[in-house]
Amino acid sequence: MPELPEVETVRRGLQPAMEGARIDRLELRRGDLRFPFQPDFAARLQGRVVTSLGRRAKYLLADLDSGDVLLMHLGMSGSFRVVSDGTNEMPGAFHHPRSDERAHDHVVFHMSSGPSVIYNDPRRFGFMKIFARSEAEQEPFIKDIGPEPLGNEFDAAMLAEACRNKKTSLKAALLDQTVVAGLGNIYVCEALFRSHLSPRRLAATLSTKKGEPTERATHLVDAIHDVLNLAIKAGGSSLRDHRQTSGELGYFQHSFQVYDREGEPCKTDGCSGIVKRFVQNGRSTFWCPKCQK
Structure with a gap:
């Protein structure tokens, strides 16, 4: 399972495409990942602006202008990629071609910034959930998490x-x-x-x-x-x-x-x-x- 550095790396990679951009359209290509998507999942995301993209432990947290928060967990095999202008370039000395198994592209965020952000998860151990920011302290997935090891308070x-x-x-x-x-x-x-x-x-x-x-x-x-x-x-x-x-x-x-x-x-x-x-x-x-x- 990805640990803190991996999730932080993903957050930084998604930030230019998502932060400050509107989710123009959301594609759910199946009804569930590890858990079923909430009935109003797509409706609460489409048309909303991602005001900030953060991380808490191993979770990605996208704050929306509606006051909701999108929580995302990569599970064992989940990953994101950013596709722009019909291209999917992946430069870098450590580049390995991605699988052509597009059947595992389960969630697609079409962003107003131009790129599409695609969530791929062959094993479907990851999950996504929306909750109100005002209820964050009661959210079961994050309410009991300890201090961030890179935070100033951790000593x-x-x-x-x-x-x-x-x-x-x-x-x-x-x-x-x-x-x-x-x-x-x-x-x-x-x-x-x-x-x-x-x-x-x-x-x-x-x-x-x-x-x-x-x-x-x-x-x-x-x-x-x-x-x-x-x-x-x-x-x-x-x-x-x-x-x-x-x-x-x-x-x-x-x-x-x-x-x-x-x-x-x-x-x-x-x-x-x-x-x-x-x-x-x-x-x-x-x-x-x-x-x-």
Whole structure:
């Protein structure tokens, strides 16, 4: 599933075509994705202007001039592409031609700015939903999401407080979207490696008995910031189905320090360890047992 950097990359790619533009026409080429579209879905979108295009955790949020918000989730295989003047150019050194399976083009936004924005999803695990901005605090998909890891309020003290007295592993805590928003398996593995913390470590060890952040919490927050910013700059990771909206593949996978490197030498200077993999909470965890403690 796309993680925060991938979704942020998609948001930035869609912004020029959608933000400030009117949805002149909406095509729904089927009645559902993961869930059925709301009965008034198309009616609430057509003719509305997208005043801003944001992101909350792994969700895209398009604010409309009507006061509604369009929530979009990519699921496992969902992607957008922007088509303009009958062309679908996808330049870039990491370009791979898109499939000709247009049967998976399920939603088409015809924008007043000129381009069409097409949502394609072979597995249909993604979804879209409209809700009123005034009801955002009650919206089930986003109301319990934790702080944004790149937001100003997310720091060692906040993370330590969220992990205080937690009996779960550190990795499980970081994957909990109520603790911190948008982190998934790839970037949690990378951040833990860069902060030299074991994924098996008890989450509560980020906090002192008084609830103050330990040095580990500070190092981990710094590592989370670094790995997410690097991944966004690189356009995300091209694992499985992720593409940028231009069709170009993200390439942060070339910067992986530990993820998907089972059996290879640890990249920490002076460490002679070998990267290992084990299954943790149903996910593959990659780590160096020698330098991650």
